[in-house]
Structure formats: structure tokens, C-alpha cells
Amino acid sequence: MISIVLTGLPGADMRRSVLIGLFAALGSLIEVAMVLVICFTAGDLLGLGVPAWTRPVTGDATVALIVLIILLIVKFALGWAANALSTQVAGAINDALADAMYMGMFQADRNESGNAQRDDEAKPLANQSLAMLSVEGVKAIINYFTGYIPNFVQVMAMMVVTAVTIIPLNWAAGLILILGMGVLPMAANASRKKDVAVQTKQLKQYEHVGLRFEEALRGLNTLKIFHADEREAERLYGDSEGFRRITMAVLAGQLRSLIASDLVIYVSVILAAFIAALTGSGSPEALMTTAIVVIAGVRLFAPERQLVYLTHQAVVAMKQGKAIAAALAVGRNGDATDEVDNNTDEANNNTDEAAQPAEAPAKPQPLNINDGIKAKGLTFAYPNGFTALRDVDLDLPVMGHVAVVGPSGSGKSTLVSLLTGERRDYTGSLRIGGVELRDLTQQQLIDVETPIRGTDHLFSGTLRYNLDPAAHGYSAQAFDNVLRGVDMDREIAGRAGDDNAYDAKVGPQGGNFSGGQKQRLVIARGLLRHTPIYIFDEATSAVDRDHDETLANLMTVLAQNALVVTITHRLAGVRNADQIIVLDHGSVAERGDFDSLLARNGLFAAEWQEQERIENTAAGAANSANSTNSTNTANTIDSTEAAR
Numbered sequence: 001m002i003s004i005v006l007t008g009l010p011g012a013d014m015r016r017s018v019l020i021g022l023f024a025a026l027g028s029l030i031e032v033a034m035v036l037v038i039c040f041t042a043g044d045l046l047g048l049g050v051p052a053w054t055r056p057v058t059g060d061a062t063v064a065l066i067v068l069i070i071l072l073i074v075k076f077a078l079g080w081a082a083n084a085l086s087t088q089v090a091g092a093i094n095d096a097l098a099d100a101m102y103m104g105m106f107q108a109d110r111n112e113s114g115n116a117q118r119d120d121e122a123k124p125l126a127n128q129s130l131a132m133l134s135v136e137g138v139k140a141i142i143n144y145f146t147g148y149i150p151n152f153v154q155v156m157a158m159m160v161v162t163a164v165t166i167i168p169l170n171w172a173a174g175l176i177l178i179l180g181m182g183v184l185p186m187a188a189n190a191s192r193k194k195d196v197a198v199q200t201k202q203l204k205q206y207e208h209v210g211l212r213f214e215e216a217l218r219g220l221n222t223l224k225i226f227h228a229d230e231r232e233a234e235r236l237y238g239d240s241e242g243f244r245r246i247t248m249a250v251l252a253g254q255l256r257s258l259i260a261s262d263l264v265i266y267v268s269v270i271l272a273a274f275i276a277a278l279t280g281s282g283s284p285e286a287l288m289t290t291a292i293v294v295i296a297g298v299r300l301f302a303p304e305r306q307l308v309y310l311t312h313q314a315v316v317a318m319k320q321g322k323a324i325a326a327a328l329a330v331g332r333n334g335d336a337t338d339e340v341d342n343n344t345d346e347a348n349n350n351t352d353e354a355a356q357p358a359e360a361p362a363k364p365q366p367l368n369i370n371d372g373i374k375a376k377g378l379t380f381a382y383p384n385g386f387t388a389l390r391d392v393d394l395d396l397p398v399m400g401h402v403a404v405v406g407p408s409g410s411g412k413s414t415l416v417s418l419l420t421g422e423r424r425d426y427t428g429s430l431r432i433g434g435v436e437l438r439d440l441t442q443q444q445l446i447d448v449e450t451p452i453r454g455t456d457h458l459f460s461g462t463l464r465y466n467l468d469p470a471a472h473g474y475s476a477q478a479f480d481n482v483l484r485g486v487d488m489d490r491e492i493a494g495r496a497g498d499d500n501a502y503d504a505k506v507g508p509q510g511g512n513f514s515g516g517q518k519q520r521l522v523i524a525r526g527l528l529r530h531t532p533i534y535i536f537d538e539a540t541s542a543v544d545r546d547h548d549e550t551l552a553n554l555m556t557v558l559a560q561n562a563l564v565v566t567i568t569h570r571l572a573g574v575r576n577a578d579q580i581i582v583l584d585h586g587s588v589a590e591r592g593d594f595d596s597l598l599a600r601n602g603l604f605a606a607e608w609q610e611q612e613r614i615e616n617t618a619a620g621a622a623n624s625a626n627s628t629n630s631t632n633t634a635n636t637i638d639s640t641e642a643a644r
């Protein structure tokens, strides 16, 4: 089975894999030649009579020994070359796939505290599945190119080896062996369709059990509190048991294939040996040929027997290869034949799944950032047909602060996913720096944009590592500036002391900081990138009211040198924005600056008044709660005093 999807993966190199197979076949040829030299030399010494053409070597034990040593050296050299090539093939696939998967996995909207947020037909894989694919999947692909393909080539070549080694001794015996080699795949693959189905199910089950287990661990506290842990444990046990059963079924399938192939091997070798003995009428020469047919015959079948086992691994590699290709967003459609199956029994009927090799990467078009961001008739519908953005026009300047607000479900996040290039199947036009966004590469977008989300990740380690994960080596002043900008400088100095402030510890997922502090650190990290465009997507949702003004000022300063787009529910943060775009049901309902929108007395003004009312009520409640608390505390103290 040669899979077009796998051969199209980054790092795959069929020519080298074929070469490894040819080296292995040559090695087998040499092994059989050694068997011939040893048997004929021994036969000659014992006076059993050997073919005349072998006499120059077998007639003299010293010559035979020298030939054997030379053959042995060549065999080792071939083995060494095949190993070196395998290492190169494995290394190339590992490096290229790791790189490509990293970029393929990158999704601008990946929720860094969990999985990707998208849940549509172009569903991204869960983080756990991606992790499994990038470890086990890549390993399976490497095995395919360093094990299965070379073995497949070797098996094909073994027919030629049999033809040149056994047919000259006894053509009938040689033909029987070659016939056996042709029949073996059919016997081994008799139940292949069923085996592949079971194996595919096992892979899915494996992933399912892993995901369920991981999810149960994450939600263990909730399960405990709601007394659902026992029920979940039972479900996990059921899943694990199902996985155990299906694994046994896979092993049984492998065993069936091996038994069938062994049967063909034994029958072929016994039949060939019988014919060899019979055609020579029991002469000493015929006896020796028979012995050679038996010894060499078993050896000649060895690669094909190995292929039976490797075929099962190849099925896994092909399934995982397809998942990797999908994760890499390799172009696929439903018309092309997926696998070109060269096995004799399935040469013409393997069109079950479809895929095309990778699309050529788009040639990057240079963008001119001074053109800002412009949209005309921008419309976006989710795969389920729901139109989340309709006819949106935007003209965002190269510098300035633009806020996008609107009620829940109005299309703000959808707009962000378009601006960050995570979704590109829009209609109308959306241009960044003069280039249609769908024509920009992800790397070009990363270079010009810094998206900052309230859910972005903090890594366990030091503050320095979190602010500068790529070790660009920013100056202390640069760190100080951004920390001061988000009002975290005193907090950090208080934790670590002025001298080693940047070595302040950050716990896993920033667990030793409050929600608002984490968001302020994430903003500080983004500020260090100095990109021409910043997109703050609910980046301050957890920040306390006391810091609203600090961050609003920060946006104003940042907007003097960059285009700042803020998407937020909290209207207090957009007071100073140069332009506020109010979305409603996917369309622009209002736009203008803060004062003009308030004066308009429309959707924005109504939402602003509502938020004001809620915040004032909350503040009032907090004040009265404080005074009640102090009265209560005073009363408690009084009564305690009185009791004394």
C-alpha cells in the first residue's frame, strides 16, 4: 500500500526508502549466495557432485573461504548503508513534520487554557489528540518510510533474487517458490478489510479513552462535589474494557494473517523441495539442491513474512498520516484516490477514502502596513449556514484606537477570527496592508499582528521567561516600561526584590497571580513585540475597576504608534477610543467616538447607561455592605465587651 497522503507529507522521501529496500534485497541475495557457496563447497568436499559452473569457487576451499569473507563484508557494508539511510530518513521526517505541525497546529483562536474554541465542521483536533499525533503519529510515519516501504521493495525484489538463485538449480522448484510469494499476500490479507476496520476502531477507541480520562481528571473536583465520581469511574472502566477487547481483536487479526502466511510458506517450500528431490531421482546432486531449496527458500520468504506484520503498522501509519495531513490543513477533496494499493488482491478496488497531496504553499505577497485595515461588504457564514457577519465595511487607520463592541452574539469574536487569519472563507473584501487577508500567510500575520486574549497562557517558570519566551534578550528598561505600563512593576518588585525582579516565580498557568494580574502580565508580554497592529480580545475582562484607567491610558499611548483594536464588553475601557464600532446581529449598527455615540442615544448609549447603573448599584451595595459590616463588627465588639 503506497499512500499518496503519506508521500506528500513534509520530510517524506520515497527515493531513499526505495534505496533502503534495494540494499536489503541485495543483502538477501548475498545471504542466499553464501548458502550456495557453503552447500556446494561442502558437497564438493564430500564428493556429492555439484554443478560444473560452481567449480571455480567450490572446487577450492580457500577460494570459497575468500569469496565467503568478501560476501560477508559486502553484506555488512550494505547493512550499514541501509541503517545510515534509515537514520537520515527518520531525522528528515521528524524535523520537517515537527516544524510543519507546529505551524499547522497554530490557531489564532486557540484557547490557551484549554482546547481550540472552534466547534464547526472544520473542527480542530483536541490538544491531547494533537500531542498524540505529534509523538505517536510521527513515529508511525517514520516506521512507514523506514520499515514498511523498504520491506515492500525488498519483497518485490525477492522474486528476482529467487529467479536468479533457485531457477538455475531447478526451474520447477524456483517457479513454485515464486508462485508462493505471489499467493502469500492473498492468504495473509483474506480478512484484511475486517482487520483494517477493527484497527481503525481501536485507534479511535484509544483516543477516546485518553480524552475521557484526561477530562475526568480535570473535572475531578466537580465530579466529587456532585457525587458523580463513581458513575464516571464506571464509565471509564467500561471504556477501558472495550479498549482491551478491541486490542485483543486486533492481535487476533495479526495472528490470523501470520498463520495464513506461514501455511503458504511451508506448503511452498515443502512442494519445491519435493519437486527438487523428485526431478533428480534422489541423486546426490538432487539431494543437495533439495537442501539448498529448503534453506534458501525459508530465507527468501522471510521479508514477505515480515511484511505481513508491517502491513498492520502501515494501516496505523496511514490513518495517523491522514489525521496529520488534516491537522496541517493539507488540501483534500473527495475525488482523488487515496491509496494506490499495489497488493495484488487490492490493486483495483481501493478507493475508500480520498485525499490529495499537499497544496503548494501560497507565495507571500508583500504588504504595506501604511494601508491599514479595510473591509468592504465583509460577510462570513459558519459552515452550518449561520451568517455571523453581514456586509461589514471597515476603514481602520494605520495608527489609532478602534474599539469593537456590541451585545453577546453580535459577531465580535467572529470578526477577530477573521482579522487574525484563523478564518479565511469570508466573502467581500478584507485587506490588511493592501493585501486580501486570505492571501496572507500565517507567518505574515504573526509578524504584523499581536493578538492578546484574556485567556492567553502563562508558563510555569520565571517572569523573564514569560515576558520573553523566545529569549530575545530585552533590556531591563524594556521590561520595566511594559510592567509599569500595566501597573505590575511594584507587585513584581514586592515579590522578588528590586535586584532580581524578573526572576519572580510564575506558577503553572500563572496560578500564583490573580486573574486580573495574569491578564496584565499577558498584555505586558504582548507590548514587548512592537508590532504595527494589536488586537485585544476581551484582554481585560478580569481586570479590576481600579486598573481600568491605567489600561485605558496604555491603549491611548500604544495607539500613537500602532493600530489598536479592542474587543470588549466593558465600555469603560473604550471611552478614549478614536472610533467605536457597534456591532448588532453581525452588522455595524453604529459607529463614532464615545461622545457622539452617547449623543445619538442608540444601542451604545443604552448599553453604557445599563453598565453604569449596574456598576453604581454594585458599588453602592459594596459600600452599604461595608458600613453594615463595620456596624455589625462594632456591635459584636460592643456586645463582647459588654459580656466581659
Ligand SMILES: Nc1ncnc2c1ncn2[C@@H]1O[C@H](COP(=O)(O)OP(=O)(O)OP(=O)(O)O)[C@@H](O)[C@H]1O
Binding pocket: 118, 119, 120, 382, 383, 384, 386, 388, 406, 407, 408, 409, 410, 411, 412, 413, 414, 415
Ligand atoms: N462555530 C460556530 N458555528 C456556528 N455559529 C457560531 C459559531 N461560533 C459562533 N457562532 C454564532 O455566531 C454569532 C456571533 O458569535 P460571536 O462569537 O462572534 O459573538 P460575540 O459578539 O463575540 O459574542 P460574545 O460577546 O458573547 O463573545 C453568534 O450568534 C454565535 O452563536
